[in-house]
Amino acid sequence: QSALTQPRSVSASPGQSVTISCTGTNSDVAVYNYVSWYQQHPDKAPKLVIHDVTKRPSGVPDRFSGSKSGKTASLTISGLQAEDEADYFCCSYAGTYTWVFGGGTKVTVL
């Protein structure tokens, strides 16, 4: 159960796009289409923004999108807004009812 690999931080100006990568292994990301992404603001509970690789829950803006290729999943935030500044974590199902998270990426809106 090794953590998925994410960049520590990314940044961009309002209106621009950022993409966060999430690299796993042939035991998790590569073999299951159960990658999810969570947004967490300081001292707040995590919030689901993407599930099943590409699906967006009701109420999540369509500027959030997800994708996957091989062992790497990605979250793209288009048209970046100030309220998008937060920590983002990817998570993958890893089989036998276990899950693994990434180390988290801090998104900074310049």
Added chain:
Amino acid sequence: QVQLVESGGGVVQPGRSLKLSCTASGFTFSSSGIHWVRRTPGKGLEWVAFIWYDGRDDYYADSVKGRFTVSRDNSKNTAFLQVHSVRVEDTATYYCARDSPTGYTFDYWGQGTLVTVSS
């Protein structure tokens, strides 16, 4: 609306035990699996444990297997995380989260309860 509220955190000495609670409302608790996830300053989020909707099966991260026990009381809409022989590295904010109706996703989270392990 779906709500999950954790309790039971605090300061605990190494080697002691503690029991966290997660009380749910706004959905049919007895139909949903419950996860426990913790956030530590250095390691980010870490999935800890999962219990089936009926409590029949439970699963754990390798890092806590043998020391953590998850349970639930569906008559009280409450899930529990028992932590035995706590270690300094167990210091974290512990969250409970609902397993989504389609599975494999944590769709609603509580606000968390802070556990600090210190002598």
